[in-house]
Amino acid sequence: MTETPSNGLHFVRRELAEARKPPSQEIGPLAWARRNLFGSIFDTVLTVLALLALLWILPDLINWLFVNAIWHGTDRTFCATVAQGGIQPDGWSGACWAFVGDKFQFYMFGSYPVDERWRPTLVFAIFALTLAPLLIPKAPYKVANALAALIVMPVISFFLLHGGVFGLPVVETALWGGLLVTLIISYVGIAVSLPVGILLALGRRSQMSVIRLLCVAFIELIRGVPLITVLFLASFMLPLFLPPGTSVDKFLRAVIGVSMFASAYMAEVIRGGLQAIPKGQFEGADSLGLSYWQKMGLIIMPQAIKLVIPGIVNTFIGMFKDTSLVSIISMYDLLGIVRASFADANWVTAVTPLTGLIFAGFVFWLFCFSMSRYSNFIERHLDTGHKR
């Protein structure tokens, strides 16, 4: 194609030209700022406004939370101004972390007897030891591990916490409290809602009209009402439904309420996954001669659950947050116990409620945020490339 130039010389470059550096306006922090912060007039105005707002809020916030905060102290005088009968100068305001430090054990275990607190601590440890390998995808023996975490561990924990066997003194559930209760209720809720939710979702898609009707009625009724009414229902009506004289533990009633509520939501999430499975998968399983339960357990569910992992984890997160509602039916979960501690005459100051609430909010945030991060990780890990 190429014609020889008239002078007979060819010029062919044999090496790639070395890439030049981009112009200096295009690299470095200044260029970054120009691109990302001051891209247009509107962006510039937004950036300036946001910076002003941050400058207005952040120093006060940091001062309140850390600089002016009281870290050590034994009673309310440390966190009250002189006018309020304390030792701080008038006009002082800051977080009272000394209060949280003093109440820390109370926040973790509630009124659990001090001498027996090694038992909940041991339960926390077993909990962490069985759950951690379950959550790490590479750890072996998943089935045994799951059995241990979902069946063996709750039983052991119950006997450890409640006592009455092996010479352990009985600790009534009324004494349980704090983070312990929050974790137990959410753990039981999760362990119950997943299988029950699967059954309800299957029931809702069943060919048998009576079963379908029952499942739809249960799911829609529970999903249509606020959790607090379900809790009221469990705590006021359950005793009415049972034979006279039987008493159901208050703790158990709350757990039943939360589990019912979570199961209905879980059922809808799983139904979403079931609906996304192509019909050919069902027909393929049928043509292999698999029974209903084989078809669902071996072919459909593994695919469906994988599809809706984000939804399942969102339900878990929602439920973990919702456990705080049991404080309304006068149970002492983390939020309930933090609120109860405001009434301690030894610590009543203007700043203790806010400090306590910030602590409770932070603990909840820590758990929920880790769950959502873990869900992102596992979603990527399980993604076997079926997504288009």
Add this chain to the structure above:
Amino acid sequence: MTMEEADLSAPRQPARVAFYNDPFWRSLAYQVLTAAILAGLLVWMWLNTLENLKRANLASGFGFLQSRAGFDLAQTLIPYSSDSSYFRALEVGLLNTLAVAALGIVTTTILGLLVGVGRLSSNWLIRKLATVYVEGFRNIPLLVIIFFWYKGVLNALPNVRESIVMPFGMILNNRGFYFPAPLFGEGSIFILAALVAGIVAAVIWSRRAKAQQMATGSRPPVFWVNVALVLGLPVLVFLVLGAPLTFDPPVAGKFNISGGSFIGPEFMSLYLALSFYTAAFIAEIVRAGIRGVPKGQTEAAYALGIQPGRTMRLVILPQALRIIIPPMTSQYLNLTKNSSLAVAIGYADLVAVGGTILNQTGRAIEVVAIWLAIYVSISLATSLFMNWFNRKMALVER
């Protein structure tokens, strides 16, 4: 019909199976069994309940709703006193629930839209701030946020004597927010009529404008005409009538504030917490909706020479809304249901009022039944509306 086809379509003799292996009989047996067990359980629970009620000497039935309530409610939208009936108290509660839900939905939509668009902003700072907002509020229980506003922020407001006085006679202190109450004089009904007439006229004008655009291609001004019709008409009538509106401003006394209208701290904290919390979820829905519209749509619109603003309004948003609206409604429903947390801080909503009645009368079954009936009907009404709306909005494909 030929002979062969008839043979093929003739029912084949089914393989003989024992009736207990026949799917039909099997499923029938399962269903009858389930129904029987459930019916047995219900009867057993019913008998237990009757026995329990008899032992506790409790009556049943909804007759008690007509008796005197005997408790006061702080904030009511309709006249109510402690002499009113339980039924009236429940009405007040329902209205309060609807009021906080309606206001919360408006605020949370605006806030959620802003944050959701902020998460997609090209501005790094705005994007990060929006992310911090979403990740912060999504992961904290609503109840903590409610208490945060109630105990932390609103309790920190000054007491009555040191009230913050704001322009237009508004007063803010730790008892609540006071503002001038509008008093409508003679003929105010005509202003309302003018508003309705304005809206009707605006709808008609929009339709005609659309018809004209379809027919001729030129579009008459719609937005400003409609603004004039909806806002201008009532204002005109208002002025013609001689401005029949006076205000009753709150007057700060030494220990109390008299006159004016007032919003209690309970309402404020519930309303703020609901708006802030739900906005985090709405922001994520808005983000997903806008990102769900393929980029080719924007590029195609630009290629046709449509300006960026109009591209957003006429091309992207209508398609994004189709993705956004269903999850958004379920968030609105969540907000309405979450307003039941009012009971924790004593705002007189449906659940709080019901709880008081339950404690006074011990009519657990009746009160819980009323709650379930009302909330389920709100949910059902919303989902019926949504189904209708979805059908209307559904993409008409080839």
